[in-house]
Amino acid sequence: MNTPQTNSIENASKNRDKSVIEIKNLKKSFGDQEVLQNITLNLIKGENLVVLGKSGSGKSVLIKCIVRLLNPDEGVINVLGENISTLNTKGLSTLRQKIGFLFQSGALYDSMTVKQNLEFPLRRIKKNLNDKEIETKIIEVLENVGLADALHKIPSQLSGGMRKRISLARTIVVDPMIMLYDEPTTGLDPITSDEISALINKVQEKYKTSSIIITHDIRCAHNTANRIIMLKDGEVYMEGKVADFENATDPFIQSFFQ
Amino acid sequence: MKENNPVLKAKGFATRQSLRISEKTIAKKTDANNYLADVADVFLFLSRIFKETFSRDFEFKEFLRQCFQIGYKTLPLISIIGAIIGLVLTIQSRPVLVNFGAVTMLPGMVAVSLIREMGPVITALICAGKIGSGMGAELGSMKVTEQIDAMEVSSTNPIRFLVVTRVIAATLMIPLLILYADALGIFGSWIGANIKGDVSFVLFFSQAFGHVHFMDLFPAVIKSFFFGAVIGVVGCYKGYNAGRGTESVGVAANSAVVLASLLVIIVDMIAVQITDMLM
Structure with missing residues (x-):
């Protein structure tokens, strides 16, 4: 079992050559509140990395810093070899095309149908596709998430689980290399939650993505994680495999896993 | 001690x-x-x-959609209000003009006051309420539900897609709505004039437009573009910068209406001063 920060730094340097995301000494505050304090972690190519932690521990802030929706106060974030803090608007836009972000709320565009929601990023990122290829691609991803019949529905006609699936379809339609999932199973019943977890694994297998999954749902972590990082008070508290966490004697870890 | x-x-x-x-x-x-x-x-x-x-990648399709939303969907409201303003203005002014024996001045007076001031300002205030609040609420709820963030991470510039299209559509559509309201106001005035009198449509309109000069219409059209721009910018600014909670959607819509209405009146005051100096 690896424990706190020092071991995670060692792992980060060990896996540097295989890393698609490297974060070093990341700090982020909102006013007086320090949300992230000296976070160091890496995402290895092809793995599902689950980031666990209590609500308010800075999990969502962490992945928003990765796509620069929030600017870090200190630290370095390298994504696919690019330091995101030094990228200009065009460079950032190009890098974002390789990253899929599944928002906690789904963030489907209310005024558009499911088809238009999927077309939106596709027409902007894959500019070389013609109408027929776009249609084929949309149907293919909708079949992958099991909602091919929802093509002409609007978001308000969809259930919570369906919205998450469509949102996932919108994210994978542009073939991202990295997936960032922000609380993918929050607010869903256990059956739908398991379906979403299975979809995350399917996406990893079929599209060969590397993913960071932010969650406080142990069931989801269990189903999807290749490796887990636990955040506490804005720092990496523990890093390891699912079994390491299950066998941990630390009361804080136990309160999650038992 | x-x-x-x-x-x-x-x-x-x-x-x-x-x-x-x-x-x-x-x-x-x-x-x-x-x-x-x-x-x-x-x-x-x-x-x-x-x-x-x-920028090169102008979102033309979204711009047309916004023109439809702002222009066409506001048409029924503007039609009713434009006609009623003309009608009421005529009914209120007629007795005074009759007392002075100047009832023949009625079409010209109503036309000039509608075209120079009443039509643009009242239509702009109605648009500030309907369009400004709509933009504030729509963009505010998009912000709260992370749709703007989703747009940003999918390599789309939300300012270009959401804001620029709405501001340009408002700047172009509101002057058209104002001209339409002016025309319907004069039509309403003709109806008002026929409640207690008998004036033919052709005579009324020829008398009305006989009193309207280029310098009545031109400054009014120019200022109406500014009204449109102010309403679009304020509505989008308030919505785009809404807070994170659902309460902020209401706050964004409300403050968009208040600020846009206030700015419309201020722009009108400045426009009147400039026109006065030029004439």
Whole structure:
């Protein structure tokens, strides 16, 4: 079992050559509140990395810093070899095309149908596709998430689980290399939650993505994680495999896993 | 004994007073800093709109959709209000003009007042309510539900897609709505004139437009473009900068209406002063 920060730094340097995301000494505050304090972690190519932690521990802030929706106060974030803090608007836009972000709320565009929601990023990122290829691609991803019949529905006609699936379809339609999932199973019943977890694994297998999954749902972590990082008070508290966490004697870890 | 010492009492009083004054000074400085930050924010927002307006990838399809939303969907409301303003203005003015034996001036007077002032200002205020609040609420809820963030991470510039299209559509559609309201106002006036009198449609309109000159129409059209731009920018700014909670959607919509209405009146005042100087 690896424990706190020092071991995670060692792992980060060990896996540097295989890393698609490297974060070093990341700090982020909102006013007086320090949300992230000296976070160091890496995402290895092809793995599902689950980031666990209590609500308010800075999990969502962490992945928003990765796509620069929030600017870090200190630290370095390298994504696919690019330091995101030094990228200009065009460079950032190009890098974002390789990253899929599944928002906690789904963030489907209310005024558009499911088809238009999927077309939106596709027409902007894959500019070389013609109408027929776009249609084929949309149907293919909708079949992958099991909602091919929802093509002409609007978001308000969809259930919570369906919205998450469509949102996932919108994210994978542009073939991202990295997936960032922000609380993918929050607010869903256990059956739908398991379906979403299975979809995350399917996406990893079929599209060969590397993913960071932010969650406080142990069931989801269990189903999807290749490796887990636990955040506490804005720092990496523990890093390891699912079994390491299950066998941990630390009361804080136990309160999650038992 | 110490408690009754007048020197210590005075010293304590002076310390408390100076603390109060410094707290007030700090509070005022914070207010001033916040105000300056807000002003800087508005200018930054305007510069981003300006920059994106002239970018190569203009979202033409979304612009047409916004023209439809702003122009066509506001048409029924503007039709009713335009006709009623003309009708009421005629019914209220007629008795006074009859007393002075100047009833033949009625079509011209109504036309000039509608075209120069009443039509543009009232239509702009109605648009500030309907379109400004709509933009504030729509963009505000998009912000709260992370749709704007989703747009940003999917490599789409939200200012270009959401804001520029709405601001340009409002700038172009509101002058058209104002001209339409003016025309319907004069039509309403003709109906009003026929309630107690008998004037033919052709005579009424020829008398009305006989009194309208180029310098009545031109400044009114120019200022209506500014009304449109103000409504679009304020609605988008308030929505785009809404807070994170659902309450902020209501706040964004409400403050968009209030600020847009206020700015419409201020722009009108400036426009009238400029027109007056030029004439």
